[in-house]
Amino acid sequence: MSPKNKPKLSKEEIASKKSAAAKARLEKIKSDPVLLAEYKEKERVKYLRKKGKGQRKSIQDMTPREQRKIRKQWKKYSTDYRKKKTITKDCEN
Incomplete structure (x- = not known):
């Protein structure tokens, strides 16, 4: 049994699906205080790492x-x- 062929999506459709998934992911994070705290800490560490490398002035x-x-x-x-x-x-x- 061969898998069903899915229709190819255009670049715009792929981009819109990707942005919708990202928005949903962020909404889920923002709704939970524990996940939000983890996310903020992760972003802070990322910022400090970039600042240390000199990528962020x-x-x-x-x-x-x-x-x-x-x-x-x-x-x-x-x-x-x-x-x-x-x-x-x-x-x-």
Whole structure:
């Protein structure tokens, strides 16, 4: 008995399935406090390892141009976050 042939998926379909699985995995982790603590510790260790290797620079180690670029990015992220926060607050009321 031969296995049934599955239809080939396109790259977009594969990517969407993969991202959906990743979202589901993260949602499962975030719902359980023990798994969330383990995940956060794992991410922290990964960050420290990269920082030790020199793959992740701190802001003091960057050139003034890089610092401006990063700080501009931070400012944009902060404003976007505040906008989302006010929108959700308005929707709840």
